[in-house]
Amino acid sequence: MIFGRVKPLDAILATAEKKSLHRSLGAFQLTMLGIGAVIGTGIFVLTAEAAQKAGPGMMVSFVIAGFVCAVAALCYAEMAAMVPVSGSAYTYSYAVMGELVAWMVGWALILEYAIAAGAVSVGWSGYMMGFIQNNFGIVVPLQLIRGPFDGGMINLPAMAVAAIVTALLVKGTKESASVNAILVGIKILALAMFVIVTIPVLKTGQFTPFAPLGFAGISGAAASIFFAYVGFDAVSTAAEETKNPQRNMPIGLIGSLAICTIFYMLVAAGVIGTVGAQPVYGPGGEVLSPGTPALSQACSALTEQAVVCSKEALAWTLRSIGHPFLGWLVGAAAIIALPSVILMMMFGQTRIFFVMSRDGLLPEFFSRVHPKFHTPHVITVLTGIFVSLFAAFFPVGLLADVSNSGTLFAFAAVSIAVLVLRRTDPTRHRPFRTPAIMVTAPIAIAGCLYLFVSLSGPTIALFFGWAVVGLVVYYSYSRSRSHVGRGLVDVPEIDADAPPQPVPPIGDAHTPGYKDA
Template sequence: MIFGRVKPIDDILATAKKKALPRTLGALQLTLFGVGCVIGTGIFVLTSAGAQKAGPGLMLAFAIAGLICIVAALCYAEIASMLPVAGSAYTYTYSVMGEILAWTVGWALVLEYAVAASAVAVGWSGYFSGTILQETFGVQLPAFLAGGPLVLGGIEGGLINLPAVVIALLVTWLLMIGTSESAKVNAILVAIKVTALTTFIILTLPKSEMANFNPFLPAGVFGGLGSGIGAVGAAATIFFAYVGFDAVSTAAEETKNPQRNVPIGLIGSLLICTIFYILVAAGAVGTIGGQPIMGPNGIPFPAGSEELARQCAMAEHSAKLVCSNEALAHVLREIGFGTIGNMLGYAAFIALPSVILILLFGQTRIFFVMARDGLLPESLSKIHPKWGTPYVVTAITGAVVAFAAAFLPVGQLADIANAGTLYAFMMVAIAVMLLRKRDPNRERSFKTPMLWFVGPATIIGCVFLFLNLPFEAMIVLPAWAAIGMVIYFLYGYSRSHVGKGIVEVHSLDDDAPHRPVDGGPVV
């Protein structure tokens, strides 16, 4: 029975104890790590796409997405403190619901990390083209090299997003040769991003005008299932701004007292980010306005669409928040803080590549673990003799990420990444509830409060946001899952180590894959 192929929890814990990574991270470091993973393209770039979907209701959208992430984080916290091992949602599902569902989660995480990395690369490209080239050096990148055929920001005639391709391939190369991010470097980058956002809030909130918030919900709360508009539609997109908090649970194996510190890191980082996001949205909308550009039927043009690009190319709309592909820097320039706006652009330019690195690292390590479990060809987990990294899967991943970044707009990429993320979060909530029923006496140093409410709320919230993604993004997940199931039954089912009776759980110490220094993300 494929549903009977379960990795026993006792074996997972025994292996983790026998082959443990050094425990060096505390609650503060984990919180900083979580903030560092979360704050990225979502807030620096997707502010424009979110405003086009919801207008000033973007503030409500951030709150909705944050609340759903918080209940999901509580579920993650319980299972991560019970199973402080590498593998995150993939390992959790394997230990509770069996191999085939674990495969679907791992396959969804592959989609999440790879597409999210592409989205961050596109976001970085906007700041490179706007702040670095245009504002600093007075050079404008030709339209056909500045974006794909469909881009956010009004660039028509786009053929390929060359800067996004370059940064994706550069980060891939760094990962292949063994460069990783240390906790100290991550802390510096977190400080840069938090300082930039704090400066933005201080400068914009005093200049905000209440008139800019009216109407607050120009597209309503619910735009309709599959429409991707309204406050809930915007929440489904800017949910991407929170993606990354689950990476904290992947560092559980390197955490001192994970039963206490992992929950603090998860929930603490989410609360900090939610407050920041709402204040940043208020400052952006309150100063230059955030009303969407409406179509002839009174419905906002889809973010990233050709129609919106044509509207944004017109002089009357070009300065609007919804037309900028470097939203926060653009707002500061519009209200007279051009130099500081450029400095914020520099902060995004410096910090966003680290997010790409974290996401690419996570994606390749999910592939790596699945290959070591026999579910994917073992050649994918081949370690380079000199670099000590899984270079084959890293190169493949980097090529796919660069291709997606070359041709798709950031809003579409974020929606696709969210589909995979929401599925993984839902499965974690189910796993926590099943473990409470099946193994109620197992030690739980952290227990999710009111699991009878939090668990179903996580599941309902994830399904709710998924159904409010644009239809094009919704169909990607089942299509991707169908491809995954074909691969599983043609290859993984017959070669699975658990299927052959091998239940040992691998630690990242095995084969010495490239693992982070002083505590980076471990998958």
């Protein structure tokens, strides 16, 4: 049965009951948390990709992606407030819709985290190589800094930064809150400087034609730009530490996304209005997809370089309008800040694997902890190998799109879970309740579906291929070894070293945390 094997929500919530979180965050702190989590990778890396898909119409794409994120975040916040434990959408789905759905969500989250880390690695490589070339005059052959889909052979810098981050994670080196705050400040300062310099000199004529590839192009760019908002769920997971969450959570979520959307639109306007953002077409006037050898060839044939051809769009824009030093600063900011994003993506991936392994759905050795460093070294190394391979051979746009497919699936599943739980368990305590749930959740589900179908055909095919592989793994291995399926319920996270406890016999209504699944 597709919705069978529900992991008892009360057993999961036992973790939350054992920790007392101080409610100290107000609307302002939540908004700042959201801005810090969102602004970064996507806007630095994907501006050129969005321009190739939508031209100046990418400004509308930012609004569409931001709106879908907002309604999905409101649904996410209710689940995060009720189930404030590790596992994210995977745990929520397990508690509401059963093991098979939870497995597919966890399997999709691999696309979100691991492939997103690969995308950021490729974006970092573009800025690093541009920085080296423009400041030291060292020209590295394209074959060594781009993958085969992008006109090269292998992206060695992207592979190297992923390997370095993997080594740091194995050793247990994590960025502190203070270091993270500094890196967030650097990113925001760099983008603010870009806006201040470019907006006063933009030319309105650069905005026409506004949508050269029609609304389909704007939708496709929105599906890619969704990557620029990844991280907004950090606000949702802070629900347990929020004062008056019913009032402050929507303010923090909507406020941070609104500010980020406006910021992104100003950056996009600065690019469009100064250097233009029209797509590059093939010899016969055909539309070329970003990150393909055909686009690379078309770019190399141009007498005047275009922003869609740049791997460091913002730094390139500043240099093109006569601000080489500011271009240097923006490039340096990206080089400094992006590795921390790779680290957090890979950390999130290993955490999802760790929880799934502890539930018996993945081999037990995935959750082994290093005797010296006390980190899940096996799964960290495996994740690092895959991230390095993704970064070495695939272009940033393709990786971002594939990552988005997994994220959109997970957020749609959470939105469905909120609706289901409102009906099946209406009396459960909810520190935050999604406003107008019967409107908000369906809009979130429809928005995720809309962005999903707006992704490229190969991306959608790859997602479904990945899903089929996931089903094969589940039915051939995970289903028979699942702790819930074997009548075991994992103990709370705080007691993770203890053995799983048996589910009480059916009818034992006096046993705490028991629910007939």
